[in-house]
Amino acid sequence: MRVVRLDHETDFDGWRGQARSLLVDGIPPQDVAWQVGTAQADLFGALERPLDPREPSRRLRVPKQFLSDAKLAICNRDPGRFDLLYRLLWRIQQTPELLTNTVDDDVYQFEKLIKSVRRDRHKMRAFVRFRSVKGEADTYVAWFEPEHHILEENAEFFVRRFANMRWSILTPEGSAHWNRERLAFGPGANRADAPDSDALEELWRGYYAAIFNPARLKVKAMTSEMPKKYWKNLPEAALIKPLMASAHRAEKGMIDAEATPAKRQANYEFAANPPES
Amino acid sequence: MALLSRLEKLKILADAAKYDASCSSSGSTTRDSRGGKGVGSSEGMGICHAYTPDGRCISLLKVLMTNYCMFDCRFCVNRISSNVRRARFMPEDLAQLTIDFYKRNYIEGLFLSSGIIKSPDYTMEQLIEVARILRVREDFRGYIHLKTIPDADPLLLAEAGRLADRVSINVELPTRSGLAKFAPEKDETRIRDAMASTRDQIIGWKQERKRIKSAPRFAPAGQSTQMILGADGASDSEVLRSSTDLYGSYDLKRVYYSAFSPIPDASKDLPLQRPPLMREHRVYQADWLWRFYGFGLQDLDTAMEGGMLPLDIDPKLSWALQRRDLFPIDVNSAAKEQLLRVPGLGTKSVGSILSARRHGRLRLADIGKLCRNISKIRPFIVTQDWRPTALLDREGLRGMLAPKPKQLELAL
Numbered sequence: 186m187r188v189v190r191l192d193h194e195t196d197f198d199g200w201r202g203q204a205r206s207l208l209v210d211g212i213p214p215q216d217v218a219w220q221v222g223t224a225q226a227d228l229f230g231a232l233e234r235p236l237d238p239r240e241p242s243r244r245l246r247v248p249k250q251f252l253s254d255a256k257l258a259i260c261n262r263d264p265g266r267f268d269l270l271y272r273l274l275w276r277i278q279q280t281p282e283l284l285t286n287t288v289d290d291d292v293y294q295f296e297k298l299i300k301s302v303r304r305d306r307h308k309m310r311a312f313v314r315f316r317s318v319k320g321e322a323d324t325y326v327a328w329f330e331p332e333h334h335i336l337e338e339n340a341e342f343f344v345r346r347f348a349n350m351r352w353s354i355l356t357p358e359g360s361a362h363w364n365r366e367r368l369a370f371g372p373g374a375n376r377a378d379a380p381d382s383d384a385l386e387e388l389w390r391g392y393y394a395a396i397f398n399p400a401r402l403k404v405k406a407m408t409s410e411m412p413k414k415y416w417k418n419l420p421e422a423a424l425i426k427p428l429m430a431s432a433h434r435a436e437k438g439m440i441d442a443e444a445t446p447a448k449r450q451a452n453y454e455f456a457a458n459p460p461e462s
Numbered sequence: 463m464a465l466l467s468r469l470e471k472l473k474i475l476a477d478a479a480k481y482d483a484s485c486s487s488s489g490s491t492t493r494d495s496r497g498g499k500g501v502g503s504s505e506g507m508g509i510c511h512a513y514t515p516d517g518r519c520i521s522l523l524k525v526l527m528t529n530y531c532m533f534d535c536r537f538c539v540n541r542i543s544s545n546v547r548r549a550r551f552m553p554e555d556l557a558q559l560t561i562d563f564y565k566r567n568y569i570e571g572l573f574l575s576s577g578i579i580k581s582p583d584y585t586m587e588q589l590i591e592v593a594r595i596l597r598v599r600e601d602f603r604g605y606i607h608l609k610t611i612p613d614a615d616p617l618l619l620a621e622a623g624r625l626a627d628r629v630s631i632n633v634e635l636p637t638r639s640g641l642a643k644f645a646p647e648k649d650e651t652r653i654r655d656a657m658a659s660t661r662d663q664i665i666g667w668k669q670e671r672k673r674i675k676s677a678p679r680f681a682p683a684g685q686s687t688q689m690i691l692g693a694d695g696a697s698d699s700e701v702l703r704s705s706t707d708l709y710g711s712y713d714l715k716r717v718y719y720s721a722f723s724p725i726p727d728a729s730k731d732l733p734l735q736r737p738p739l740m741r742e743h744r745v746y747q748a749d750w751l752w753r754f755y756g757f758g759l760q761d762l763d764t765a766m767e768g769g770m771l772p773l774d775i776d777p778k779l780s781w782a783l784q785r786r787d788l789f790p791i792d793v794n795s796a797a798k799e800q801l802l803r804v805p806g807l808g809t810k811s812v813g814s815i816l817s818a819r820r821h822g823r824l825r826l827a828d829i830g831k832l833c834r835n836i837s838k839i840r841p842f843i844v845t846q847d848w849r850p851t852a853l854l855d856r857e858g859l860r861g862m863l864a865p866k867p868k869q870l871e872l873a874l
Contacts, residue, residue, distance in 0.1 A: 286821040287814040288828040311509050315566045325565065345494035346503040350565060385562050391469045392563075395476035396524060397514035400723045400737050406517025410510065421512055429515045439724040440734045447543030449534075456530040456542060459550050459579045 188218045191267065194334045194358075196221070197259050201252070204271050208245055214275050219267035246278050254299055260306075260334045261298040269294055305332045306339050312415050313343070313354060316383040324351040328379035328418060336361055337370060344368055355379055386420040393421040399432035400439065466549050472559070474549040478529035478540050479575060481725070482632070483688060483718040485510075487521045487570035487605040490627040490683040495603050501564055502571070502603030504627070509570055522573040522607060523563055527551055527588055531577030535634065535645040536732055537693045539725040540577045546726055550579075553588060557595040557602075564604055571605030571627070572596070578611060586614035586622065593625035605683075612648055616659055620680075623663055628683040628715070631656050636704040640694030644731070657712040660685045664713070684715035691745060692738045693722040697769035698745055702762055706752055719745050744771040751778055754809055755802045775864045779805040782842060783860055792844040794823050805863070806839040838863055 187207065191199045200219075207217060255270050263269075273291055277283050286292055315325035325347075331339075336354065340361040343354065353362045355374035362369045407425075416422035466474070488508030495501050510519030528550035529540040539546055551559075560572045574592055578585050589608055596602035608626040610619050623629055631653055635641045638650045660681065667680035687708060691701065705717040721737035728734055748771055751757035755778070765771060765781040772780050782789065782805045791800050793815055801812045811832045818824060818832070823846040830836040841850045841859060856862070 282821070285817045287818040288824065288831050289818075289821070293831055307507075307509070311511050313567050317566075323565075327567070342503075342505075345496060345505075347501055347565070348495040348497075349499055349501060383566065385566055388469055388472055388559070389563065389566070389568050391473050392476050392523070392525075393512060393514060393520070395473040396480045396520060398480050398516045398518070398723060401516035401518070401721075401739060403517030403739070404515055407513040407515050410517075410519065411513040419512065425515055432515065436724060436736070439726055439728065440736075442727065445545045445727055448545055449543045452530070452542045452544075452548075453532060455548060456532040456577065456579050459528055459530045461550075461552065 186216055186218055187212055188220060189267075190223065191219065191221050194221055195259050195337065197256050200255075200259065200267055200270065204274055205245065207271065208274065208278070214268065214272040217268070217271060219271070246281050247274065248277065248281070248284065251277065251284060254295070257302045257338070258295060258298040260302045260338055262333050263298055266298060269298070302333050302335060306335050308415065309335060309339050310342055312411075312419060314418065314420060315352060316380040317385075318380060321351070323349075326353045326355065326379045328355050328374075328376045330418065331356060332414075334358065340368055340370075383420075390421050390424055394424055394428060397428055399428070399435035402429065402432045402436075404429060468555065468559070471549040471551055471555075472525070474547050475526045475529060475551060476524065478526045478546070478577075479524045479573075481539060481720060481723065482524065482573075482575060482609075483518075483720045484607065484630065484686055484716070485519055485521045485524060485573065486607075486628070486683075486686070486716065488683070489715065490605060491679060493603050495601075498601045498603060500601030500603060501561065502605075504570075504603065504605055508605075511568055511570065520568075521570045522605065523560055523569045523571070524573040525551070525556070525575075527553075527556065527574060527576035527585075527592065528579055529577050530579050533578055533645070533647045535648065536729040537634070537644055537690055537722060537725075539727075541729070543729070544725075544727045553591040553595060556592045557600065560592075560596060560604075561600060561602065564602075569604075571602075571607070573607040573609075575609035576611070582611045582613040583615050583618060586611045586618040590618060590621050590625065593622070597625050607683075610656060610660075612653055612656065619656060619659060620663060623660060623681040624678055626681055628686065629660055629681045630686045630688070631660075632688045633704075633708065634688070634690060635694050636689050636691075636696040636701040637694065640696060644693060654712075657685065657687070657708075657714075661712045685712065686714055686716040686718060688718040688720055691719050691721050691742055693732055698741070698748070698771045699763060699766055699769040701745055702748055702752070703759065705749060706759060709753070717749065719749070740773045741771070744773060744777060747771075748777045751781075756799055757781070775860065776805070778803070779838075779863060783863075786855070789842045790844045790850050791842060793829060794819055794844075794846065804839060804842050806833055806835060806842075808833075 189203045258266055258270060269291060273295060276291065283289065284292055309329060309331050313327045313329050315327045318324040318326055336356050336359050343352065344363055349365060351364055353360060355378055358373045360371040360374050362371060486508055488506065490504045492505055494503035508521055510521050512520040514520065529546065530548050530550060531540045531542055534541045534543050563569045574589055576585050576589055593606050593608060596606065606626045607628040607630065608622045610622055610629050610631045612631065633653055634645055634648065641648055641650050663680045664684065667677060670677035689701065708714055708717055719742050721739050721742035722732065723737040724734055748762050752762065761781055762777065764784050765777040771777050791804055793801065798812060798816060801807055801815060814832045815824065818828065826836065826845045826848040829839065829845060833839055
């Protein structure tokens, strides 16, 4: 058994280098144990020996698409991901078209990991809520709890979108900071490190409540796209239960109400000469 | 009248905007804020920043500039004869609000519409002014969807197209007679003229872009429209005839369907009942079958009973039950077009099947991995180890495949 150590949870370069050496040495996947960090030696710790990174003596098959997908899959929290990726790489040497076999168990699992990371990445882009920092112009901080290790992978998106703001995104495992010129990563943080409110949130909640149509209550459609685990960091989510509770009443009120006599003339005058404020 | 606060105005004008179903922010040009002075990006895929308990997404700040309106469209909460509270945002207010929300990552951009005040041209100019402040002064690179005002000057519509990612004008009702009855000030011919003009300008931009890369863009995310379901007596067959004609004639990106929903202070001319949400869902499914699954209008008619899609089963299953002669389909040899006809197989599953079967013959368990519910698909397919024999001929097949009735909404 070869025990292979990676520097951190998303050490893609480390994985790639080690996988290449293992492949060159012809070590089959079942003989490799992947570990992150230097935390503890396991049962086979005694057999561990560091691998020298080496140039492949024969040509290895590594489809480009596999590398970019593997980079995403490594962000997944699944502890078996390094193992799976090496097994796929091993099998690709024999079956170059392996990844198109969507019903193969390894390929299927690989796609599941990628899909879950993509979804988490997308939800982070959607549900990060910046709060402005009092006394500092155009500076914003958000607290977010991603499911997978996606902060570094995803930070570039926020740079592209908010290049001209100063911002930080804090998560339990790490933080990203943009000062309008450079992206830097720091250690994990606490919720209390981010501002606890933003004056705009009252308006945002007002909007959230007003755009909701009580006659169309479809709670499952909401929770499948905005699962409850995200609610605690969304300022608008506190409204969900009260809005649901009042929905039937609001709808019934609209149906039962008699149409009031139309104020057509008065409204026309306003529409023809609307107030400026 | 007392002055309304920004919050009160926002509540009134968002409440007034929510009956427009569109909230898409996808499919525009790729761009971001680097090298500029403002905020905003667009990367093809839209983002839904929140969901309300009606299951709808909030992608854009969807709001009216004003809900004062000179028109009297019966189905509309803002019609002149309605007694709802009225408010008005000035262009500067709206631009600021959009940026305030955007910087906190609440939204992808702005979807702006308006009641008609003073004149169609004046109203359109005000909407354009908001977009101009955002794009030109603030260098805003997020998404803008502008509703165009019927009967506004074509030059103004062109200006809107240059500033916005998407423009839309609502046909409102599926039939000409419905529109004449319920929206007396609107005219279908003029609405269609506006769509045709937008279509031509989008085509013009796309051609120009081939020669000059920097050609001024025109509504790169295309145009869309909306029709209300259940306000007039139009059948599903009429609705889909109308929408497929609109897709074909004006190269629309989307036709949105909006189940007529009870509104505050509703007109007495309209059915005041719960919105036909399941009907709306089935019409969307049929729309998808037409756009992505190769179904023609005739196929959709086959799925209907008396011009209406069944509510208890989806239109593809309904069609397949009527056309059992075409099944079962062998997943190991059928063409893509045939696979797309199998109830329960979506475009992605079909892609996976085509890809996987190059590696070997597929078994039922393999198909099970690629779809959500194999038991619904099984009666219609043949695999290496499965053939549905008598299942297809069964009288009770529909009952077996229809989803069990359940409580529509469960508590959280």
